[in-house]
Amino acid sequence: MNNHMKKVERFDWALTLLLFLFFLISCAAIYSAQGSGQYGANFLFMQMVWYVVGALIISVTILFDSYQYRKLSWILYGFGIFLLIAVYVAPVSIAPIRNGAKSWFVIRGIGQIQPSEFVKVFLILTLSRIIASHHEKYLDKSLQTDFMLLMKLGVATAVPLGLIMLQPDLGTGLVLLSILTGMIFISGITWKIILPIYGSGASLMALILYLVIQKPEFLEKYVHVKTYQFNRIYAWLDPTNHSTDSSYHLMKSLTAIGSGLLSGKGFNQRQVYIPEAHTDFIFSVIGEEYGFVGGSIVIGMYFLLIYHLIKTSLDTNDPFNVYICTGIISMITFHVFQNIGMTIQVLPITGIPLPFISYGGSSLMGNMFAMGIVYSIHYHHKNYMFSTKQSLSQ
DSSP states (O other): OHHHHHHHHHSOHHHHHHHHHHHHHHHHHHHHHGGGSSOOSOHHHHHHHHHHHHHHHHHHHTTSOHHHHHHHHHHHHHHHHHHHHHHHHSOTTTSOOBTTBOOOEEETTTEEEOHHHHHHHHHHHHHHHHHHHHHHHOOSOOHHHHHHHHHHHHHHHHHHHHHHHTTTOHHHHHHHHHHHHHHHHHTTOOHHHHHHHHHHHHHHHHHHHHHHHHOHHHIIIIIOOOGGGGHHHHHHHOGGGOOSHHHHHHHHHHHHHHHTTTTOSOTTOOOSOOTTTTTTTHHHHHHHHHHHHHHHHHHHHHHHHHHHHHHHHHHOSOHHHHHHHHHHHHHHHHHHHHHHHHHTTSSOOOOOOOTTTSOOHHHHHHHHHHHHHHHHHHHHGGGGTTSSOOOTTO
8 A cells, every 4th residue: 555655646646737737728729620610520529539549658658767768769769760761652542642741641540640740759769868878978078079979969860850851841840950959958068069050050040031031032043942932931921911821821810819809709709710720720719719818828838837847857866867858848848839939920830739739649649658758757766766776777
């Protein structure tokens, strides 16, 4: 009985409460969104099924400790690369082209599976192992060892990133880069290396954006990029004067959120039609029905989730676990910032779902897999909290 009570105490009840609240919000928002009539499918029921599957994934992942995840990291990474190659070379009968991208396997009786959603978590585990192993091998830091670590992280990320961009899937590619960035910042690499690289990258992006806006003919003449390829950026900056699918989605989203005012129109009382409202634009539904108050509560919940992940990483005594939590925090933060930002014209529109709320089996299962690892960290590190024994993964 005493051992049972210890297991109950080690279970992460705070994270369970947060995920349950996200589940309720997701169900309410998807129920309202699917009433728009764009599709005839019952997305609410399927989302509930995916949440059950996600709970099963968590119940399995919590059984493994960080030592085992460290051993499995390269195997999972290789499996993820295999899936990305398979989806690229598979015939369209198995991996159809949807919205210009070849990113999904279609499995009869199950639905669509997007490998890249799982590759994100596999990459986090692998980068965490690379950083931990590097610091164990090179106890004395130098510019040379830091640059070596940066190259290891860059190469490990470049392989899945390149395969994902071949699909093409810019949104998921940006997520991988955000994961890499977050883990570089916490890896201990000196700022003498980080600042020049990211400073140059930011300057290059600013130059490209300037040329896209002010000198598109230069890019078309010398870089052989067609002007229409930048329509998504033009639609973001000036949606009223650029008639594209992106500008249509954005204008509808701004109208929906703006019409929600302070407290919203009420549950299932939305009036603005938004295509794909149950997936990428689910926050627009929340903003219209629950207004500024409802949107703020949802954002506040994500802050609580990130705070809890930070607290979990600080409580653990294993650097490998800290790196994992950092990667997961980077992934979720970018998803939330990008998804909500694109609905209110802060950022360009990309196909990135809102974690735990948007409809999508692959996205939800990938996120629940990540949460399962957090559950495992919270559960297993407690074994040695008051002991001089080292964590198994060290």
